Amino acid sequence: MTRAVAVELRGVSCEYRTRTGRVLAVEKLSMQASDREFVALLGPSGCGKSTLLKMVAGLVPATAGEVLVYGRPVVRPLESLGMVFQSPVLLRWRTVINNVLFPAEATGRRDAAMRERAMALLRLVGLTGFEDKYPHELSGGMAQRVSLARALLLEPTLLLMDEPFGALDALTREEMGIELLRIWQEQPKTILFVTHSISESVLLADRVIVMTPRPGRVAAEITIDLPRPRSGRMRVLPRFGELVSVLQDEMGIAT
Amino acid sequence: MSTSSGRTRSASDRLSFFGTPIATLAGLVALWQLVVSLFSIPTFILPGPLVVWRTAVEFGANWVPHVLATVAIALLGFGVAIVVGVLLAIIIVHSRTLSRVLTPAIVIMQIVPKIAFAPLFLIWFGLGPLPIVVVTFLVAFFPMVVNAAVGLAEIERDLLDLARVLRLNWWKVLWSIRFPTALPHIFGGLKIASTLAVIGAIIGEFVGSNRGLGYLILIANNNLNTPLALAAIALISLFGLALYAAIVLLEMISLPWKPVEAGGLESVAQV
Numbered sequence: 124m125t126r127a128v129a130v131e132l133r134g135v136s137c138e139y140r141t142r143t144g145r146v147l148a149v150e151k152l153s154m155q156a157s158d159r160e161f162v163a164l165l166g167p168s169g170c171g172k173s174t175l176l177k178m179v180a181g182l183v184p185a186t187a188g189e190v191l192v193y194g195r196p197v198v199r200p201l202e203s204l205g206m207v208f209q210s211p212v213l214l215r216w217r218t219v220i221n222n223v224l225f226p227a228e229a230t231g232r233r234d235a236a237m238r239e240r241a242m243a244l245l246r247l248v249g250l251t252g253f254e255d256k257y258p259h260e261l262s263g264g265m266a267q268r269v270s271l272a273r274a275l276l277l278e279p280t281l282l283l284m285d286e287p288f289g290a291l292d293a294l295t296r297e298e299m300g301i302e303l304l305r306i307w308q309e310q311p312k313t314i315l316f317v318t319h320s321i322s323e324s325v326l327l328a329d330r331v332i333v334m335t336p337r338p339g340r341v342a343a344e345i346t347i348d349l350p351r352p353r354s355g356r357m358r359v360l361p362r363f364g365e366l367v368s369v370l371q372d373e374m375g376i377a378t
Numbered sequence: 379m380s381t382s383s384g385r386t387r388s389a390s391d392r393l394s395f396f397g398t399p400i401a402t403l404a405g406l407v408a409l410w411q412l413v414v415s416l417f418s419i420p421t422f423i424l425p426g427p428l429v430v431w432r433t434a435v436e437f438g439a440n441w442v443p444h445v446l447a448t449v450a451i452a453l454l455g456f457g458v459a460i461v462v463g464v465l466l467a468i469i470i471v472h473s474r475t476l477s478r479v480l481t482p483a484i485v486i487m488q489i490v491p492k493i494a495f496a497p498l499f500l501i502w503f504g505l506g507p508l509p510i511v512v513v514t515f516l517v518a519f520f521p522m523v524v525n526a527a528v529g530l531a532e533i534e535r536d537l538l539d540l541a542r543v544l545r546l547n548w549w550k551v552l553w554s555i556r557f558p559t560a561l562p563h564i565f566g567g568l569k570i571a572s573t574l575a576v577i578g579a580i581i582g583e584f585v586g587s588n589r590g591l592g593y594l595i596l597i598a599n600n601n602l603n604t605p606l607a608l609a610a611i612a613l614i615s616l617f618g619l620a621l622y623a624a625i626v627l628l629e630m631i632s633l634p635w636k637p638v639e640a641g642g643l644e645s646v647a648q649v
């Protein structure tokens with residue numbers, strides 16, 4: 124597997140400066156993601172996962188080291204970037220469909236075909252019939268799914284997802300994960316996927332990067348050698364269980 | 379009232395929404411008439427509502443120029459206050475340097491008793507509507523700037539991050555994110571400013587004018603024509619109420635995404 128490197132972090136640190144002091148969120152972290160690879164990031168709360176995604180997105184500057192996307196240093200968000208934030212970040216004065224269409228509108232690409240695409244994405248995330256609702260009429264999980272549809276609208280080649288399924292029940296969560304894999308296979312893209320769920324990371328990813336508690340560094344990298352296409356039934360495979368327990372060990376969870 | 383999340387107001391809710399204040403008002407007017415009749419208060423001190431009503435009707439077409447003058451001045455001053463207030467707020471939110479210069483200037487302008495300047499405006503801007511419009515503007519614009527600035531600055535960090543991921547320029551951020559976020563605050567400012575604009579116009583007319591409801595009150599007072607003065611005050615109140623209602627209506631139309639709040643007085647509480 125000698126694919127091009129899509130995302131590369133070299134000795135990256137990130138320190139936040141606030142009125143109350145400094146917080147070293149990420150320290151000398153190095154990692155890579157190949158083109159079209161699905162990489163999951165696992166780590167305890169506050170270890171710097173969101174910070175890492177924001178550095179790759181070009182939203183937060185690294186205070187040391189280099190962040191490269193397709194070989195170029197990141198200074199501002201790239202055009203081909205799709206991002207699902209940890210909170211849904213919907214525009215509360217726009218209906219669901221207009222939230223999904225916002226990226227197209229903002230870049231002057233809203234047309235009938237885009238609208239069709241937005242409707243198809245809403246169907247995909249199970250929100251048909253909610254097009255004209257306002258965000259305050261949605262549940263937390265529904266809002267998250269809208270933000271997922273929005274991130275997919277412009278077919279990004281690099282997709283950064285920060286606990287996108289955090290507010291979903293187990294069943295919907297798995298369905299959405301499998302749907303995401305389908306989209307990923309249809310329109311190849313590189314995905315960095317932050318999650319707290321070990322089994323979700325095993326189910327979806329090519330590779331799982333485990334981070335240490337803050338300041339975040341790479342504690343372990345585990346390649347998930349389960350066959351594709353993946354499905355929920357793979358949870359019963361012995362290999363699935365092995366990988367889960369390896370990751371549990373790495374996370375320091377007693378089994 | 380317990381329509382905390384639902385969009386629709388029930389019929390009985392709507393009835394009490396409009397009905398209760400009207401009933402209260404009617405009760406007060408009846409009480410007023412009762413007190414005046416019971417204690418035989420002389421008309422030039424306190425005329426009853428019936429006398430006021432009769433005087434108002436008799437005055438007939440004479441009202442027209444006065445009402446038009448006051449309405450025009452109040453609306454003009456209010457309009458200028460809206461435009462200047464929102465523009466200043468945009469500048470304050472976008473430039474830290476200008477904000478450091480403007481904010482103290484605006485606060486000082488608010489603290490200085492503007493009404494005391496009204497006679498000076500007559501000297502500076504001459505007789506006519508201009509000095510009155512200036513007073514109206516000065517009285518009304520402070521809540522506009524403050525509310526608009528608070529609203530425009532209120533944007534969450536995540537929303538700004540989204541804007542950056544979508545590579546929006548500052549104008550698009552202003553128009554499609556900051557402005558809609560600020561709209562509820564701007565409406566709060568409009569409600570306060572509208573009531574102040576009417577007051578500002580009347581005070582301006584007190585100081586120097588030859589037309590308008592404020593002017594009419596002065597004349598009526600000089601002639602001990604208390605019923606006419608009260609009728610003018612009632613018309614001013616009616617105009618203020620209509621302006622306020624128009625803003626509330628506009629707010630309901632432009633903020634369909636805002637969940638209906640419980641009372642209806644939340645907006646008045648801001649005043």
Ligand SMILES: Nc1ncnc2c1ncn2[C@@H]1O[C@H](COP(=O)(O)OP(=O)(O)OP(=O)(O)O)[C@@H](O)[C@H]1O
Pocket residue numbers: 139140141146147148166167168169170171172173174175209337
């Ligand atoms: N804007 C900020 N200003 C200051 N400190 C911050 C900021 N954002 C994050 N931090 C700090 O940086 C550290 C890492 O935060 P980050 O959000 O990256 O963690 P995380 O791994 O995403 O956590 P979680 O799983 O809870 O989302 C935390 O200690 C947090 O307090």
Ligand SMILES: [Mg+2]
Pocket residue numbers: 172173174209285
């Ligand atoms: Mg996070």
